[in-house]
Amino acid sequence: MxxxxxxxxxxxxxxxxxxxxxxxxxxxxxxxxxxxxxxxxxxxxxxxxxxxxxxxxxxxxxxxxxxxxxxxxxxxxxxxxxxxxxxxxxxxxxxxxxxxxxxxxxxxxxxxxxxxxxxxxxxxxxxxxxxxxxxxxEENKFPQAYVxxxxxxxxxxxxxxxxxxxxxxxxxxxxxxxxxxxxxxxxxxxxxxxxxxxxxxxxxxxxxxxxxxxxxxxxxxxxxxxxxxxxxxxxxxxxxxxxxxxxxxxxxxxxxxxxxxxxxxxxxxxxxxxxxxxxxxxxxxxxxxxxxxxxxxxxxxxxxxxxxxxxxxxxxxxxxxxxxxxxxxxxxxxxxxxxxxxxxxxxxxxxxxxxxxxxxxxxxxxxxxxxxxxxxxxxxxxxxxxxxxxxxxMREVPLSVPEPIVYQTTIGDVHGWIMKPISYEKGKKYPLIVEVHGGPHTMYANTFFHEMQLLASQGYGVLYVNPRGSHGYSQEFVDGVRGDYGGGDYEDIMAGVDYALKTYDWIDESRLGVTGGSYGGFMTNWIVGHTNRFKAAVTQRSISNWISFSGVSDIGYYFNDWQHLVDIKSVDKLWDFSPLKYAENVETPLLILHSEKDFRCPIEQAEQLYITLKSLGKEVGFVRFPDNDHNLSRTGTPNLRIERLSQIIGWFNKYI
Missing domain, CATH: 2.120.10.30 (TolB, C-terminal domain)
Incomplete structure (x- = not known):
């Protein structure tokens, strides 16, 4: 296995x-x-x-x-x-x-x-x-100021x-x-x-x-x-x-x-x-x-x-x-x-x-x-x-074969994949994990993904889709998320969940999980603030507050303008886009994973979310990964990549 x-x-x-x-x-x-x-x-x-x-x-x-x-x-x-x-x-x-x-x-x-x-x-x-x-x-070994x-x-x-x-x-x-x-x-x-x-x-x-x-x-x-x-x-x-x-x-x-x-x-x-x-x-x-x-x-x-x-x-x-x-x-x-x-x-x-x-x-x-x-x-x-x-x-490890799916939303066709658990038996019900990619301007693809296969080996079905904002489906499609974070993209993902539940009778509707990193972390935060359909969630290298993001991210001061079509002067609009605004609505147990040296989505985004949810009495966990940047899941320190996967599986096993 x-x-x-x-x-x-x-x-x-x-x-x-x-x-x-x-x-x-x-x-x-x-x-x-x-x-x-x-x-x-x-x-x-x-x-x-x-x-x-x-x-x-x-x-x-x-x-x-x-x-x-x-x-x-x-x-x-x-x-x-x-x-x-x-x-x-x-x-x-x-x-x-x-x-x-x-x-x-x-x-x-x-x-x-x-x-x-x-x-x-x-x-x-x-x-x-x-x-x-x-x-x-270097003769002077004392720390130096950075102007x-x-x-x-x-x-x-x-x-x-x-x-x-x-x-x-x-x-x-x-x-x-x-x-x-x-x-x-x-x-x-x-x-x-x-x-x-x-x-x-x-x-x-x-x-x-x-x-x-x-x-x-x-x-x-x-x-x-x-x-x-x-x-x-x-x-x-x-x-x-x-x-x-x-x-x-x-x-x-x-x-x-x-x-x-x-x-x-x-x-x-x-x-x-x-x-x-x-x-x-x-x-x-x-x-x-x-x-x-x-x-x-x-x-x-x-x-x-x-x-x-x-x-x-x-x-x-x-x-x-x-x-x-x-x-x-x-x-x-x-x-x-x-x-x-x-x-x-x-x-x-x-x-x-x-x-x-x-x-x-x-x-x-x-x-x-x-x-x-x-x-x-x-x-x-x-x-x-x-x-x-x-x-x-390849010879020794059984794998789950992802099945391509296509379903309709307000933007047209949305493409994705669904994986059965490795241990799948006809007639039985299984939990389903929804994965959301980062970017948002990247795409899930017909490529090998160890994390997806790991979830399938642990008895989970896996749904991963390319909502509007993803590359590969037209310039209009990839541009469709700009100025509408948490709108049409959220609709596309949730429509994928509805499609999967309607199409595959092996999915247990009462045992759903969601996870994602970077933009996928933002979307995970957004989802748990707008629906209680998921039993557990894991947010990774996420964004919770677009206002502070503007000043702390290495790309923040122009990314808001590019993606939300507003700048820091539009504080009310940025707050509307921020998952932190909806923290009081969160009822889903949420695990927050974040790297200490992530300067793309700095760890203060995780800290704000954790402290806010904790102070509200929500079920929340927080794991910090030292000496790693935004790319922990792909190129990070090997033992910490394993620990990250263990934390994800452990959280889902506990709450789903």
């Missing part, structure tokens, strides 16, 4: 990268070391024709961003084996990996120059210092107090491999991103926003930069976020992925193609009405870094598309043809495509399959499984 501890045995296979000869590939495999209580990822080699797999690195480290040299003789990657992420180069025919950088703040990203003799990289550099400067020895400068002064996921290094800026540099000489390319107190490089190496595409005040700047301008003269030409300067740049093989076209701000952070990502000859830009995916990229929420895949687009030699390209609960591989050409290149019912979370466009290597998951690498013959639709890291788990 599946347990919480199985999370520690599942292995995440991702990031396949084809060699220039296309006869071999490298990829990463991430697992959890139980004794060290840490994640380690290693580099593996795949011989495509024979299927032979060889592990190339073994250390206690996390490897990321593997990239072949243009001649296929070397692989460069980032590793934290010496604490900071540094750049390493490994010969493809054997030997030890060589560390080729020793930068004070490590390496953020890199790209091979097409000549194979240089590597472009980005690194964080202290104001007034150069990339080549060594780390300074806040600007409104974007903290960010979830940074660790520590979540404070941004305001005196550090990301610069681009060039490393000459032969002598390991590093030369800084950019200057100025701005954050520079390395978005792409031309096939001849004469241009890079750089992202940089040089506005003096970035508080209300929500854009990433892209510039084409001559690598010799440093002359810049604007590629895109519109409002919005753009990146994942890739040059076509003939060097004529530049593809990139991004979105404008028409619907703020609910806007679909699209693929754009710039013609360097005519200077015109084409929005290639305009007619799809679905977001480019992987918007699926899951809890197994680790360290995934999928390309935004991959060109073929015929000037067609491939990309991921999140649509109807799937993440599929899509094909498009410059004449307007566009169609899916992979089937429904699965989650393609990593991939690389051969130059011909006829085949690909992809990492694929589905609701009863954690994920492995496959060879995909795109022309015939045939596939061959290449890795079997989770074979033992």
């Amino acid at each position: 599946l347990t919480a501890e199985h999370l520690l045995t599942l292995q995440s296979v991702a990031n396949p990268v084809l060699s220039p000869s296309e006869t071999e590939a490298v990829f990463t495999r991430t697992l959890i070391d139980k004794e060290d209580n840490k994640y380690y990822s290693h580099l593996f080699h795949l011989h495509i024709e024979s299927g032979e797999i060889t592990q190339w690195t073994f250390g206690k480290e996390r490897i990321s961003s593997p990239k072949w040299s243009p001649d296929g003789t070397k692989i460069a990657f980032l590793s934290n084996r010496d604490e900071k992420k540094q750049l390493y180069i490994l010969h493809s025919r054997g030997g030890e990996a060589k560390k080729v950088t020793d930068l004070a703040n490590g390496v953020s990203s890199f790209l091979w120059s097409p000549c194979g003799e240089k590597i472009w990289l980005t690194a964080s550099v202290k104001q007034g210092k150069a990339v080549t400067d060594k780390a300074e020895k 806040v400068n600007g409104m974007k002064y903290k960010m979830d996921g940074l660790g520590g107090a979540g404070l941004r290094a305001q005196d550090q800026f990301t610069q681009i540099a060039v490393l000459t491999i032969a002598d390991e000489k590093l030369e800084q390319f950019t200057t100025g107190d701005f954050h520079h991103g390395l978005a792409g490089i031309s096939r001849d190496g004469n241009e890079i595409v750089m992202s940089v926003n040089r506005a003096e005040n970035l508080d209300y700047e929500f854009r990433t301008p892209l510039y084409i930069v001559d690598t010799k003269t440093k002359e810049e030409k604007v590629l895109v300067e519109a409002e919005g976020y753009y990146g994942d740049v890739s040059y076509s093989y003939d060097n004529r076209y530049i593809a990139y992925v991004g979105s404008d701000t028409s619907y703020k952070n609910a806007t679909h990502n699209n693929v754009y193609v710039y013609d360097r000859r005519t200077g015109l830009t084409q929005q290639l995916t305009e007619m799809l009405n679905a977001p480019v990229g992987d918007l699926a929420v899951a809890d197994v895949q680790q360290g995934v870094d999928a390309p935004g687009v991959v060109w073929t030699e015929t000037n067609a390209l491939y990309f991921q598309l999140s649509t109807m609960g799937d993440v599929r591989l899509y094909y498009a050409d410059l004449e307007g043809s566009i169609f899916p290149a992979s089937p429904e019912g699965e989650h393609i979370y990593s991939y690389d495509v051969a130059r011909s466009g006829n085949w690909a290597i992809a990492a694929i998951s589905n609701p009863v399959f954690p994920g492995e690498l496959f060879f995909l013959d795109i022309t015939s639709g045939e596939r061959r499984q290449l890795t079997n890291f989770n074979e033992e788990f």
